[in-house]
Structure formats: structure tokens, C-alpha cells
Amino acid sequence: MRAFADLLDALIYTRSRNAKLRLIGDYLVGTPDPDRGWAMAALTGSLDLPAVKPALIRALIEERVDPVLFALSRDFVGDSAETVALLWPEPEGEKVVAAALTLSEVVQVLGTISKSDAPAALASMLDRLEADERFALLKLATGGLRVGVSARLAKTALAQAFGLDVDAVEEVWHGLMPPYAPLFDWAEGRGTQPTPENVPVFRPFMLAHPLEETQVSLDDYAAEWKWDGIRVQLVHVAGETRLYSRAGDDITHSFPEVARAFATPGVLDGELLVKGTAQGGEGGAGSFNALQQRLGRKLVSAKTLEEYPAFVRLYDILFDRAEDLRALPWSERRRRLEAYAAGLDAGRFDVSAVIEAASFEALEEIRAGARDAAIEGVMLKRRDSPYVGGRRAGLWYKWKRDPLNADCVLMYAQRGNGKRSSFYSDFTFGAWTDAGELLPVGKAYFGFTDEELKWLDHHVRNHTVNRFGPVREIDKSLVLEVAFDSIHESKRHKSGLAMRFPRISRIRIDKPAREADTIAGLRKLVT
Structure with a gap:
């Protein structure tokens, strides 16, 4: 835990992106497996330790410290983990010298322990650690590091540290499980590059820059509505279907009717929406408020499925069966998407329409008049743009409606x-x-x-x-x-x-x- 605690402490006090990349890279190069793999899982939000909840931690500290003192200290410090780490008392009696806790040991214990045994196990670990290590442990356990590091930045640091292509890392990331042994074997030359063949993995979304004062020519750019749902990627490979959120989270279980309806091999990009009611939006899409009734549910009742039926408005196609289309220009991918979508269930999938406008000024008027419940603005996509992960200048723009x-x-x-x-x-x-x-x-x-x-x-x-x-x-x-x-x-x-x-x-x-x-x-x- 010492090296991981030092890393978190350094990241908290470092504002520079390049400095953060170096700190993470140095840690990954200098830390053995599987600790560095678990650290990457924590930094990218891929680590889940369900036995430890904030209420459990609060109960532990209130058994050892006056609850009023804790509440006042928490109010002043502004972070529960830091407050508990600082207030946690030294264990009574003669301090037993124990072997240093490793990150792997912490994950192994907290990842397999029952909720009833978790309080004693967590307290025992906190007794063995210094204040900054306790802070790292609590942040790790609750899943909220808040050290100014995005998942993309952590993956970029790994790629730079080992001379890999970050897009290649992203390509296989969601097909691997922590602590990512095959990834580090590849990085250090002990194994071959992992591939996403026959695994429904997530591919990074192509993102857009805000359109600020710039005007673009509609000869070069196509315009579509920017729908107000949640961006999803649909993947069907080797008989398996997955729905991924923009963050790469698997949300298949929350929208089982959409997953069941997508059984054609391929990878699509679209906006997950719910069908509108009598006051619903254009094209049958309801408001985001209606979609919220479906978000975050692990089990979806028959009543919810009936009242808030979900569908996907398709934006793009990445794979048509096994064929990778991402290098093709948008105009060609659009043609392929329309052909592909023609074979899908029309009740669950449709294609986002291209907005017909004679000029940018005409498009501006169309956008200004859009107050549909499910329209967030306009997307402008360069007609010759390939599909590339992340934001690339000049390719896609988002032009949100005025607030x-x-x-x-x-x-x-x-x-x-x-x-x-x-x-x-x-x-x-x-x-x-x-x-x-x-x-x-x-x-x-x-x-x-x-x-x-x-x-x-x-x-x-x-x-x-x-x-x-x-x-x-x-x-x-x-x-x-x-x-x-x-x-x-x-x-x-x-x-x-x-x-x-x-x-x-x-x-x-x-x-x-x-x-x-x-x-x-x-x-x-x-x-």
C-alpha cells in the first residue's frame, strides 16, 4: 500500500497533465504484478469492492471517535476518507509489527469477504497503516479516488510508459479483467498483443468539439440532431450482445429488450432513448427525464419495460459483421449503416436523420426553432472523416441549443x-x-x-x-x-x-x- 499511497498523494498535489502521466508511468514500471494491475483498475474505475460502503466506514469511526467530533471534522475537511484517515486512533496496547500490506492483499480480502465480516477486516487493515495509507485504502475501497485522473489519462500513461499505442490499449481494455496480466505481458514483451476477436469488447467513442464561433460549410459537413439520451455502443460478436455506455460500462442488463433485439454481428454507435408519450418528442423519442426511469436499474420489471420502452437511434457503424469500417469516410459509413439498419427491428432501432439545409445560416434557423424534448442540439460531421476514438480537431462538432x-x-x-x-x-x-x-x-x-x-x-x-x-x-x-x-x-x-x-x-x-x-x-x- 505504501507505493500506491505515495502515488495518490503525488497525484492530488499535481496539476500538470504531463506530470501526472509521468507519475503513473513510473509507478507502473516500478511496481510488480499484480499490484500495478489493481492500481490501474482503481485509477480507471474498474475496481468493485461491494462489501465496503460509506455507511460501514462511518460506523467504524464513530465507534472510536466522538460522533460530533467526526461530523465537525468532516464538515471542515470536506472528504470522509481523509477525515477518517486522520482521526483513526492508534490501536490500544503494544503495537504488533506486521508485514506491510500489499495492494493485492487488500483487494483479495475486500473483494471476497462477506458484508458481515467486512467491518472487522477493514478495521484490522486500518490499524496496520499510516494516515496516508489509510486514506488510499478507504479511497480504494469506496471506488472514488478523485485525484484528477480520468480513465483515458491512466491508459495513456500506461501506453507511454511501455511504448504502446493508446488506441490499441483501449481496443482490448474492456475484454480484459483486472489485474490485466496479459496486458502487462504484452507491454514487457513476454506475450503477444491481446486481440478483441470473438469477444464483445468496447471500442472508444468518437467525440466532438464544441462549435463556438466557427461556421462550417455544409458542402464539407453533414448535420444531424444531437439527441438527449445516453450514448451507447451495441456489440454483437460470436452470439453475444453487449451494450456499453460512453464510459465503457456494461449496461446490457438495464436494457434487456434492446440487447435481445440486436442479434446481427457488428458494432454500432447510437443514442439510447425511450419512446415518447402523447407529449413525446419528434421521431417518437421521449425526454431525458423519461429515460431516467430506466437508468441504473439492475433488474427491470415488466411494468417498467411497458411504460418506458427503450430504443436506439443509430449514428454510426464501426463493424459490419467482421469487417472494420472505421477507416472509411463518414459518407460511406452512413451508406453502410442505412443498409445494415434495414435488417434490424424497426421498433428498437432507427437511423438518426440528416438535417437538410441549404446553408449554414438556414441550419442555424432550424436549430433555433428546435425545442423538442429529446433534442439537445445539432451535430456537424465532416463527410470524409474516419471514425477515430476521442476528440480530433476539425472532424466532428457539437452545436448545443441555446440554454x-x-x-x-x-x-x-x-x-x-x-x-x-x-x-x-x-x-x-x-x-x-x-x-x-x-x-x-x-x-x-x-x-x-x-x-x-x-x-x-x-x-x-x-x-x-x-x-x-x-x-x-x-x-x-x-x-x-x-x-x-x-x-x-x-x-x-x-x-x-x-x-x-x-x-x-x-x-x-x-x-x-x-x-x-x-x-x-x-x-x-x-x-
Whole structure:
């Protein structure tokens, strides 16, 4: 654990991307198997230790430290793992000198132990470690490292450290299991390169750059709608079907009806949506709010399948049977996609239509008029672009629709986490009912500058009228201009409304709270 703890500590205090790559690369080169493989699993979010939950850790520390002291310390530090690591007491009696814990030992124990035995096992490990090692252990156990390292960056560090092509690593990553022995055998010349043949592996998605002030020629670029669902990759190989999310997570079990309907060998890229209701979106697509009823479910009931039937709007084709099409230009892949899709179940799959526009200006008008529940904006794809993983300049652009805006009243605030743990940075805001009652319509924790955050924090502290645990109730005097992508009906919120991607765009100290927007006015924006 010592080397892994040192790595996490160094990554936390390193802002430079290149420095992070070197730190991870040096660790991987200097650490033996299988520890380095488990470290890569942790850095890429591929490690699951289900026996340890935050509630278990909280119970352990509250048995050893006054709960009020822990709560106050957690509020000040802003991170539960760091707080527990610092407060954990030395074991009573003579300290037993034990062999140093290895990362592999930790994973082996916590990965196989029962939930009933987990508290004693975890406490025993924490007793053997120093504070920074305890922090690393707890982060590892709960799966949230938060050290500023994405899965792609970790894989890039591995590739650079061993002279591999990062796209080749990505190609086989999801077909391998931690601690990735075949990958390191290949990296160090002891084995052959793993291949994805006959395994339904995930391939990296092609991503888009935001279209900012640039205009492009529609002679060179094709336009499609950017649908507001979740990006998925469908893979059918050797009789097996998998659905992968943008992060490469296997979500097949959450959408069994889609998986069953995809039985033609190949790999497709598309947007997972649910069918619209009577108020549904263009082309039969419902809002993201409707899709949320299906997300994250391990078991899907027959009622849910009936009420929120899923389908995929197809964007691209990577493989047609065993033929790799990624090097072909978009225009040719589009032709192949349409031919391939013609043989699929039309109730579960359709092809995202190309938007016909005579000029960029005409496209701009079409985009401005799109307020469909399931449309997030427009995609612009270079007609001669190959399908390449990641973002490549000049190939694909995303042109999101302009956000909606509302003036809302600040109601509640809560401290943030990590570097924001000393600031009130999570803000709940509301709108007025016809009866003059203020009801929450959203929560935002970004959109403001560092200086605005300091101003808001000062306002919260000076205008608190009540406290509910970590939450402060604020007098109803400050108006915030809130930008959001869309707003939907919601049975889970007292106001009956839920905003999609709300963020604070302006502090309206010039506007009286009574002149803020109403629930009735926001309801007119529901899509």
C-alpha cells in the first residue's frame, strides 16, 4: 500500500497533465504484478469492492471517535476518507509489527469477504497503516479516488510508459479483467498483443468539439440532431450482445429488450432513448427525464419495460459483421449503416436523420426553432472523416441549443467537497406559486467564478435564517439567473418540475425577489 499511497498523494498535489502521466508511468514500471494491475483498475474505475460502503466506514469511526467530533471534522475537511484517515486512533496496547500490506492483499480480502465480516477486516487493515495509507485504502475501497485522473489519462500513461499505442490499449481494455496480466505481458514483451476477436469488447467513442464561433460549410459537413439520451455502443460478436455506455460500462442488463433485439454481428454507435408519450418528442423519442426511469436499474420489471420502452437511434457503424469500417469516410459509413439498419427491428432501432439545409445560416434557423424534448442540439460531421476514438480537431462538432434562463430565488445552501469544503457552493433555488409560496425547482453548484463563489459564500453566512444539519436556509432575498437545458414534469419534486443541467449564470442583486419567475411561467417551458 505504501507505493500506491505515495502515488495518490503525488497525484492530488499535481496539476500538470504531463506530470501526472509521468507519475503513473513510473509507478507502473516500478511496481510488480499484480499490484500495478489493481492500481490501474482503481485509477480507471474498474475496481468493485461491494462489501465496503460509506455507511460501514462511518460506523467504524464513530465507534472510536466522538460522533460530533467526526461530523465537525468532516464538515471542515470536506472528504470522509481523509477525515477518517486522520482521526483513526492508534490501536490500544503494544503495537504488533506486521508485514506491510500489499495492494493485492487488500483487494483479495475486500473483494471476497462477506458484508458481515467486512467491518472487522477493514478495521484490522486500518490499524496496520499510516494516515496516508489509510486514506488510499478507504479511497480504494469506496471506488472514488478523485485525484484528477480520468480513465483515458491512466491508459495513456500506461501506453507511454511501455511504448504502446493508446488506441490499441483501449481496443482490448474492456475484454480484459483486472489485474490485466496479459496486458502487462504484452507491454514487457513476454506475450503477444491481446486481440478483441470473438469477444464483445468496447471500442472508444468518437467525440466532438464544441462549435463556438466557427461556421462550417455544409458542402464539407453533414448535420444531424444531437439527441438527449445516453450514448451507447451495441456489440454483437460470436452470439453475444453487449451494450456499453460512453464510459465503457456494461449496461446490457438495464436494457434487456434492446440487447435481445440486436442479434446481427457488428458494432454500432447510437443514442439510447425511450419512446415518447402523447407529449413525446419528434421521431417518437421521449425526454431525458423519461429515460431516467430506466437508468441504473439492475433488474427491470415488466411494468417498467411497458411504460418506458427503450430504443436506439443509430449514428454510426464501426463493424459490419467482421469487417472494420472505421477507416472509411463518414459518407460511406452512413451508406453502410442505412443498409445494415434495414435488417434490424424497426421498433428498437432507427437511423438518426440528416438535417437538410441549404446553408449554414438556414441550419442555424432550424436549430433555433428546435425545442423538442429529446433534442439537445445539432451535430456537424465532416463527410470524409474516419471514425477515430476521442476528440480530433476539425472532424466532428457539437452545436448545443441555446440554454433557457429563469430568475430564481436562493433558498438553501450547503458546503461543497474537496477544495470547496470551506465554501457554501451547492445552492438550491426556487420559483413562486400563484399563492406566493416559494418552491424548489433546481440545485446548482457551478456556473460562477471563484470571486462570485466567495461573494455567495459571504451572503449565505450573513443571511442564514435556519439550519438543518449541514444545510442552511437563506432568507428569500437573493435572485439568481439560472441557465438550464430543459425542464420537465417531475413527481419527485414538490414543485412538480425538474431542470436539466441547471447552472448559475448571473447573480441578480439588481432584482427584487418578488419579481423572480413563477412555477406557472416555468411550466410553459416544459417539453
